[in-house]
Amino acid sequence: MKIDYNYITDRFIKYCEMDTRSYPDNDAVPTSPGQVELLMELKAELSRLGLKEVSYSAKDAYLVGKIPATTKKKVSAIGFVAHVDTADYNSKNIKVKVHPNYAGNDLVLDSNHILSPKEFPSLKEVIGHTIFTASGDTLLGADDKAGIAGLLAMAKYLLQHPEIEHGDLWLAFGPDEEIGKGAKRFDVSRFPVEFAYTLDNGNVGDIAYETFNAAEAKIEITGTVVHPGEAYGLMVNAGLIANEFVAALPHDFVPEKSKDYDGFYLLTSFKGNVDHAEVNLIIRSFDTPDFLARKQFIQDQVDKLNAKYGNQRLSLTMKDQYKSPGDLIKQHPYVVNLVHHAYAKLNIKPKHIPFRGGTDGDFISEKGIPTPNLFNGGANFHGPYEYASLENMAKLAEVLVEISYLHSELDDKRDNTPLRR
The missing domain is CATH 3.40.630.10 (Zn peptidases)
Structure with a gap:
């Protein structure tokens, strides 16, 4: 030829x-x-x-x-x-x-x-x-x-x-x-x-x-701002809640520790203060059941923190990107x-x-x-x-x-x- x-x-x-x-x-x-x-x-x-x-x-x-x-x-x-x-x-x-x-x-x-x-x-x-x-x-x-x-x-x-x-x-x-x-x-x-x-x-x-199966997730967190001198029992720090959410992510399920058929969560942005915080991440997995479980894990963490802090302070928007x-x-x-x-x-x-x-x-x-x-x-x-x-x-x-x-x-x-x- x-x-x-x-x-x-x-x-x-x-x-x-x-x-x-x-x-x-x-x-x-x-x-x-x-x-x-x-x-x-x-x-x-x-x-x-x-x-x-x-x-x-x-x-x-x-x-x-x-x-x-x-x-x-x-x-x-x-x-x-x-x-x-x-x-x-x-x-x-x-x-x-x-x-x-x-x-x-x-x-x-x-x-x-x-x-x-x-x-x-x-x-x-x-x-x-x-x-x-x-x-x-x-x-x-x-x-x-x-x-x-x-x-x-x-x-x-x-x-x-x-x-x-x-x-x-x-x-x-x-x-x-x-x-x-x-x-x-x-x-x-x-x-x-x-x-x-x-x-x-x-x-x-x-x-x-x-x-990869691919999705992106955006978590927005609303805090309660109070003068720090009078904050006891009143202030709710959105930035600290965001930090708590990020700390709950599995430490080994990240791009820098993944190869071949491994998936990951990637924290793409993290910003905030007492009043408001925002966490953005992407989810990647080759296996559909695992992908669905990884998305559910994000939802579960949001639900867990909402139950802890009340008032539906965390809102989650999750969108599939490709399959x-x-x-x-x-x-x-x-x-x-x-x-x-x-x-x-x-x-x-x-x-x-x-x-x-x-x-x-x-x-x-x-x-x-x-x-x-x-x-x-x-x-x-x-x-x-x-x-x-x-x-x-x-x-x-x-x-x-x-x-x-x-x-x-x-x-x-x-x-x-x-x-x-």
Whole structure:
């Protein structure tokens, strides 16, 4: 399989140098004009490559297109999803640097930024590759423009090789993933697939079908202010009640002591005085029963302190942010096992990883489409030390071609072996 490296290089550099940062405080759809600019660029590219039913919706800012089936078999449609926005780091005037045949040395990005394998050991995995970086004072945008480039390279290859059998393949490009807004709005009636894959972060061979379940909680506390000289039996100090609440949180269930499939409470802000205090935290857990228990624990502590101090001094507002797709995907293990078979064909060792965050696949799965996450060929996301490997983006394209072909072969004899971490 010969993926077009020059095509990936041209597309990736062009897209990275477009400013597509998303902004959480903007209610526009999408939240920045640069995202529309890239989506229109992609719309023209999909049509040029020969995809069918290419359409953009201003309502949800999603672009979709179809690679029509080449098999006469009855095969369900599958989809692939990448996002166009970048994270909250400087994204203006990005200049991509190309480092051919990387030798494992330090890469000087500018006078203040050196990308070194001593600090970032993952660089040792891409010795001999062509590496793309930014120029030091911006991010690169490999999250998720590496996924976009790999997906387009797959589309180009399949459309040039109609002898490869596959069912209908739908591509979707969406906005505002980094701020958790885009896929919530996605009208999946425009994306008629049985299952899909996001192409967002991770190393070659990674499969992430479980993410955090996520919620945020806000506790507001009302005190009673009295002159301290006359406070006996009267003053109620909201700040001290807040401190009591925080002290009741489990000391080991915190991000700095969690890894792999561990969850956590993260205290994001804590402020107050005698009159009023406010505690904000987020809750993360991979396992749904544990997630529900962790949320209930917060409610129980609020109830306990209200019973102690009376007058409903504590009020709790708790809101779910996203849900792990793991529960749904475990009911449809073929979606992951198909990837195992594709990796085996390409001599790639599969690795199930916990995605310690959320993806567009969380929201798309909630809409009924099982959507695990694959890799995209980049690393060190969301900052000036981002890089991407040309060879690994091409490997993503190979994987997507293989998944598409194998699905046409295995759809009627699915491997539904239960999934294990």
